[in-house]
Amino acid sequence: MKANKARIIVVDDDFAGLEFMSISLEMLGLDVSKACSVKEAKKIIEKSGIHTFECVLTDFRMPEESGLDLLEWVQLTDPALSTIIITAEGEKDLVQRSLRGGALDFLEKPINRKALQEAISNAIETTRKKRATANITQGVKEAGQYDQIFKAIRAREVEHLLKYFFHPLSDVGGDFINVLKIAEKKFLILAGDVSGHDIRAAFVSAYFQGLARGLLKKSASIEEIVSYFNTILNREWANSADQDLPSTFPLSASLCILASTVDFEANTLQILNCGFPEPFFIDKNGLIQPFKVGYPPLGWIEGESYKEASVDIHPLAYLLAATDGLIELANNLQLNFMSLSYYLLNHSSEKANSILKVSTDDVLIFKFQLAPELTKTERYFPLVYEVIPGNEFQIIDFYQEKWEKSLKLIFEDRLGAKLDDILHGAREAALLSLTLSCEKLQTKLCSLQMVYCEALNNITVYVRDPDAQITDQAKRAERIEAKRKAIASLMEFSTCSIEEAYASIKMEFQLDLLHQNT
């Protein structure tokens, strides 16, 4: 029998039965405690500590408290501890109650030695496995708690400028966001996403964050830090990953990084994107601009040379970014990822949980205010951002349904009839752009964006297209005139105009919401 020196307790008010079972089990090398009542059994267990026992063997029928009462107490105190109930022959109903109550097994009287040995052996093994699993689970939970402490590093001075949402797939994850102070008015927003979403990912994440903080203290640049860690992942990590298992495919770790350095004194913004989905800038007029410059994730290409890009910060209000977990989730839910960002950043975790059930990855979203002072009318939040190839005018219904679902996620039914106006306007403007400007070609793209301003209580829809690239002034004027004529019908329910500078259509829909969004 595998479980030598294991400790068990036998409980039976029948002295002869108690002695028989105890002697039989002692002969197997087990450490046996005896009790002739549930009250006595509880005393013995509590005195030594329930964790010292690996099995409880108890008769069902006893005066005062029954074996089922003891089972209930054991289940509450230590659910991993296996309990075996002894019943009289033919007491099927008691057997069922015992098993439903959490008993691992039952033995029918008269008990034969072989059945007793097998049942006990199995019970002890089960207890050990359950306790080992419980320890690992607890350890992971605690690691996750420490993980959250380190991930929440934020420079206090700019804490009010950051809004973020983080949902790890398991107790620990590889996504993180830190806001670190570099100088008096200079801050680094460092967001990351390690491949995978397990303890290994959390380890790589913590390692990088510690390294980055240390090197920043020593005045290393973000380019140097990123380059150094790329070398570590390519050389040290990748090489050690396959040494022990040459028959398997070498699997490495990678890290996507988005580093944004804001200097509020010099009014500059430097950004370095390695593998993150393109981040977005929202300007003070509500226009969304994707930032397309970047590099592959760290750990992919050794010797990559990194350079931060400078962005003109003056017209900008916000930086909005998310890990690919958000994009996957939005695809699964058939929502626009911008709407999902808004929803998750602005709703309670209870509400978010129902949406996150279908998540297949860690989700991290953050929005950082780039202008410390923003008027209320400069505070826009993007709701929809879509880039549509010209040939997809044929599936405009699909896009419209997605926009409807996205807007309903945020506003529920509070938009009322205005929802139809917004959808109709967006659809018509998009079709105009796709057919006239994009000429129905897959290679020509139009972008549609919807932004919400709570202070102005409106939703603005912008539709931009390749006409913006036309340098021939005459041709551009001709196209703008054609659009002006075509959008006349849209004027009846929105303030609709053409933005000459971008050859784009702009529609403003004044809302009449019953309640303000929080």
Next chain:
Amino acid sequence: MIQSKIIPESQHLCITIDGDLLSTNVKTYGTYIKRTLDEEIGYKAVAVDLNSAEILDSVGLNMLVSLAKILAEKSVILKIFVSSPSILKVMRFSRIDKVAEIVYAERVS
């Protein structure tokens, strides 16, 4: 499910993966691919067919990059075939086209 075949005319080793490429199946597929690369000879390019995939996570991406690196050492190019717009999006922002050729053919619904 994963299977492979050599196309003699183009000297391509084609590996077809049925379904998604995720952290949950990457090890199994990786072992198969490694064995196939060791056993097959005479190929000048490896084509990974992910046309039936809807999801490609970061671990799956890493596997493709590791494959590209192994093939680069043998002067063999890697081509990845996809037909899901969301997977194409993931490949674009991760810039995997720096290590492999991406071939996109929109799925006909």
